[in-house]
Amino acid sequence: MWRETTKHERNKKLFEEEIAEFLPARILDFHVHILNAGVIPGGSTFSCAGHPIDQYELKDLEQDLAELYPGRETAAVCFGFPEVAYDRDSNNAYLAGACDHWRFFPFRLFDPMEDTTERLRKELMEGRFLGIKPYPDYVRKADINAVEIPEMLPERAMEVVNELGLIVMLHIPRKGRLADELNQRQLVELCTKYPNAKIVMAHVGRAYFLKNAVGHLDKLRELTNLYVDLAMLNHWEVLEYLFLHFLHNRIVYGTDIPIGLAPGKSVEINDQYTYVTPVPWALSISDDHRKLVFTSFLYEELRAIKKAVARLGLPRSFVEDIFWNNGMALLHKAAPK
Numbered sequence: 001m002w003r004e005t006t007k008h009e010r011n012k013k014l015f016e017e018e019i020a021e022f023l024p025a026r027i028l029d030f031h032v033h034i035l036n037a038g039v040i041p042g043g044s045t046f047s048c049a050g051h052p053i054d055q056y057e058l059k060d061l062e063q064d065l066a067e068l069y070p071g072r073e074t075a076a077v078c079f080g081f082p083e084v085a086y087d088r089d090s091n092n093a094y095l096a097g098a099c100d101h102w103r104f105f106p107f108r109l110f111d112p113m114e115d116t117t118e119r120l121r122k123e124l125m126e127g128r129f130l131g132i133k134p135y136p137d138y139v140r141k142a143d144i145n146a147v148e149i150p151e152m153l154p155e156r157a158m159e160v161v162n163e164l165g166l167i168v169m170l171h172i173p174r175k176g177r178l179a180d181e182l183n184q185r186q187l188v189e190l191c192t193k194y195p196n197a198k199i200v201m202a203h204v205g206r207a208y209f210l211k212n213a214v215g216h217l218d219k220l221r222e223l224t225n226l227y228v229d230l231a232m233l234n235h236w237e238v239l240e241y242l243f244l245h246f247l248h249n250r251i252v253y254g255t256d257i258p259i260g261l262a263p264g265k266s267v268e269i270n271d272q273y274t275y276v277t278p279v280p281w282a283l284s285i286s287d288d289h290r291k292l293v294f295t296s297f298l299y300e301e302l303r304a305i306k307k308a309v310a311r312l313g314l315p316r317s318f319v320e321d322i323f324w325n326n327g328m329a330l331l332h333k334a335a336p337k
């Protein structure tokens, strides 16, 4: 079993010794991918940090949430897997039907090449989606690093999102990530032109190493409709910087489950980052010599959050807010009135 939860004795020990006391009673994960059976073309699989899966449904999530956070009340924001070759319609329809809007909240995958404005509006309303999930790959450029935010989120789509007051779960493009000047400019334009939309920068704008965050988060803090999620952030220095320089009520916990369940850690090396995993993965350096015993990215993230909170002496209310209240308030703002 590759999923690193308290089902493994060593994780149970880690949870009890390092995490249990820190973790609040209620946990909302704002960044979860769900993949119903049949979405991936027959015979192929998705690599969860080196572990192939062909589905990850809500029942799997329910089981993992119970085993990750024993005794806690849990909830999640759920969207599909943004892969061009996958069956996006089936993935969206599954989430619209399966999410109860009480514990599980659906976002809709958005494809700028194939979604017409009419269809987007109709499905967002009928499926009671609270947000959209665009992705650089949907722009279908030969060079993925050449994709720009307005290509992922064309005006016609943003007008619908703005009108309905929905959330955008944004994986920012380009090699420079959060530090990229064009990204910075286009984020300001996006947030100011569509003030009724709520923009969540996934993975703190993908700033997984400190230099990418320093001096770049600060400029964005005045945007009142810009949020960040913490998914896959394993780096306490980045988190400490974020907690010092960004508005606290616009930070939400997220994990990138099911990827976050896999064994591994993201590490900074010489102003860059990589993942280290026990098994080979396209995005990682792997432990070919079997030197290490790993826990999940998710527990590494919790360790890093805990360390940053402790170093800054942040109050209990801060922890309860990022793990639940901030995200729930954001979902409430996006819910149809």
Ligand SMILES: [Zn+2]
Residues within 6 Å of the ligand: 031, 033, 256
């Ligand atoms: Zn993700």
